Amino acid sequence: MHVVSPIRETLVLNGKTYHDVTEDICKQVEGKPTKEWKIVFGISVLVLLYGAAWVFWTWWEGLGVWGLNKTVGWAWDITNFVWWVGIGHAGTLISAVLLLFRQKWRTSINRAAEAMTIFAVICAASFIVMHMGRPWLAYFALPLPNTFGSLWVNFNSPLVWDVFAISTYFSVSCLFWYIGLIPDLATIRDRATGTRKKVYGALAIGWTGGARAWARYEDVSLILAGLSTPLVLSVHTIVSFDFATSVIPGWHTTIFPPYFVAGAIFSGFAMVQNLMLVTRVVYKLEDYVTLEHISLMNKIITLTGSVVGIAYITEFFIAAYSGVEYEQYAFINRATGPLWWSYWAMMTCNVLSPQLFWFKKVRENILVSFVMAVVVNIGMWFERFVIIVTSLHRDYLPSSWTYFTPRMGDISDYIFSFGFFFTAFFLFSKFLPVINMAEVKSVLKSSSEKYPEKKKVTA
Amino acid sequence: MADSKYLVGVFDDGDELLHAVEDIRHQGVKIHEAYTPFAIHGLDKALGYSFPRMGVAAFLFGITGTCCALLLTFWTMGVDWPINVGGKNFFPFPTNIPIVFELTVLLAAFGMSFTFFFMEDLGPTSKPIIFDVRSTDDKFVLAIDLAKNKLSENEISKLLKESGASEVNVKEI
DSSP states (O other): OOOOOTTSOOSBOTTOOHHHHHHHHHHHHHSOOOHHHHHHHHHHHHHHHHHHHHHHHHHHHOGGGSOOOSSOOOSHHHHHHHHHHHHTTHHHIIIIIHHHTTOTTHHHHHHHHHHHHHHHHHHHHHHHHHHTSOGGGGGGGSSOOOTTSSOOOOTTOHHHHHHHHHHHHHHHHHHHHHHHHHHHHHHHHHHOOHHHHHHHHHHTTTOOOBHHHHHHHHHHHHHHHHHHHHHHHHHHHHHHHHHHTSOOTTTOOTTHHHHHHHHHHHHHHHHHHHHHHHHHHHTTOTTTSOHHHHHHHHHHHHHHHHHHHHHHHHHHHHHHHHOOHHHHHHHHHHHHSTTHHHHHHHIIIIIIGGGGGGSHHHHTOHHHHHHHHHHHHHHHHHHHHIIIIIHHSSOSOGGGOOOOOOOHHHHHHHHHHHHHHHHHHHHHHHHSOSSOHHHHHHHHHHHBSOOOGGGOOOO | OOOOEEEEEEESOHHHHHHHHHHHHHTTOOOOEEEOSSOOTTHHHHTTOOOOOHHHHHHHHHHHHHHHHHHHHIIIIIIISOOOSTTOOSSOSGGGHHHHHHHHHHHHHHHHHHHHHHHTTOOTTOOOOOSOGGGGTTOEEEEEEGGGOSSOHHHHHHHHHHTTOSEEEEEEO
């Protein structure tokens, strides 16, 4: 018997049956692309082409097309990298951590969030390759003996850890996403004919939904969630080590790993919020991604935003308390130096604005949620910019103090990543089911508003 | 190649199917397999399957990953080309933890998943036997191999109907 606590909000509205779920979700995969889809997809492809031309120019001409100088050797490239990797944390977090916590509301958003994760990690990786300057030598980061003898990569270096962490995270996320897709691909296969049946049939790898397969499948999903949870935490921890293990004032802090992970969840959830708010309207999925989902996402955004806020304050306090002059200066310079505007943009967007979500009215307002999610991601971009550029631009030698101004190369290569991200997301949302049908069906009885009476069975 | 004849009971609800499986097995009927659009908790137990132990595969692959990573870092950093950094250890253990952790997770995840694909005979070219196409949509299907049961077709059909099947079909494979 399914007993549902009366305080639980319903997760699927309007008394959907199992078949309704299949119809509603398969509709956009099986139908012809809509006009709206063609327009937004066309725009993303144009943006991607513009960006790709600039990325090619960056490789052809070298990193001189960026605004870097001898003092600021990392700027937008690594800012964008950390920003995208952070966004790429939400998918696995939603599907793995919320699975371990048995949060049923994850079922409507996990698929799109995982897809978004994969694309965001590809965007992040593109900046790593770009900032190498000579991307054809990217294999130097792999543990291969070099041509002059068996000199290996330095396994003591956080940059090498990063290569391992991000490639592991990327491949395990793809695997997790694909395993989640198999039953839904089988659903599409069983409804299709002709070429589509062949393609989705090959992708569904012969899934039939037998009870033994389901039992093992559930076991595999649970263990993958258990493996992915520490993995997702390790990735941003290792990204933060890129900074924390250096001796640059402002970077050399032990608070970085938890602070970065909280920031990653914060920005990732904001990006998922943005994408889902659009997807639910475009594909008419308001019954599956409800106000309850939006409100729950906003609660997590508020929580992680507050954790990030505490981290900012702690960092400042520890710098003052340490008595290290350089450390103190780095922080005073962040807040009051020539780049003060970026520090206060970060503080306003990340710490103050999510506090509005304490009000239920704000939390359940779709327009406000959308705008706030954009604001959060602007804030999180500035957080990385503040950490990277303001810590570098005034180094130990006052004669080399400088300012950073982005050039067309910086801006266009960033635009490239948006072009790629949205092109990939629109392709995904057209050709694959954006909501995990099997999982939504499994929570339908317990979380639907009114499950058709006929099928109610008591044990 | 019609050498097996199956009775296919179609149910509208997962809980009905679960109870039907218990009832039918209680009557001594052997069930070929149950097919459902999503995982029904307790169905594997009701069908008498042993607890899935995918964790064993994950552990074995994971420990292989741990060993490979330790071997890789130890051999490259400590044996093949040791680098003297200010007289520090050639092989400091803590700095190898990230690599060891990542490779453990990588091998455990992929090893376990491919073990699962192998055990369930899942692959891009595998040809699944589908008793009812609606079993990946909204129907809960029970397949019974008539050759493996002593009861007659009519008796099993009656049993399925009594336990709540909305349709009973015959499928020859």
